[in-house]
Amino acid sequence: MSHPIKVLLVEDNPADVELTLEALGSGKLRVDLDVVTDGAAALDYLNRTGSYRGQAAPNMIILDLNVPRVSGRDVLAFVKSNEHLKRVPIVILTSSAAETDVAQSYDLGANCYVTKPLDFGAFQNIVTSLETFWFTVVCLPTVDKDAS
Template identity: 40%
Template sequence: MTESPSSSESDSSADLLLIEDNPGDTRLLEEALSDLQSAHALHTVTTGDNALDFVHQRGDYTDAPQPDLIFLDWNLPRTSGEEILAQVKEDPHLAQIPVIVLTGSTADKSICTAYANHANACIRKGTDPETFLTTIRAVEDFWLSVAELPAPTES
């Protein structure tokens, strides 16, 4: 699968970073956002290593924007969602970015660990695509329409 530095317009009102290795879940999130006809740019990476490069603007992502909101799959191969979350929240230039953890796990331990590492929200993916679409739309509505997000910080 090819990594995509940007899959939307560059004049968007918010830059969203999706860190997800499952193409089906990526497609559902893209669909949820496109259905809303939002002007947000969705940037997608499929590995934890690329996610860290994106947020730190290094390697292939030196020109990547600082995300306004991160959707983070918790169960990634190699560099896990937990490791990514910890690194983002420990970095003073990134810590203010809201991170929404997406998990297919039904284990409460995963949810507790995500919140202990300062996730802003946790969402169970579930198996019903319509429910997932509705949930993502609600997240988008709250975080990008209701909540006030901080301006990106300079590194």
């Protein structure tokens, strides 16, 4: 790709943010990773308000369900109900393996649901696999960079 892939990571655990940065940084693709640590900041980012004014829409969102202020479920529901964002793939990457969380995430429009492994190497493998799958195997629609 000639331009970096823009990914929004919504994650409040600093260790998981670091692991994700490391895994995406060691890949073959150029990834521009923006990180927000709570759901309210994610909504500001996606609405391009506050300090995120003028921000381009991401090509993909990696979303933890259990983030503070506004839940990951609410962020997911917002994105999938927004005319300009609904095609942005959302990967749920969370610690919950509860069947209700999995079902609700898919009902709200998640594109995939992955439970975070406890092992460092397994976590990196998952992020690398997501990167490879979503950006080299899958055909994605163009995201409207100017609309919000």
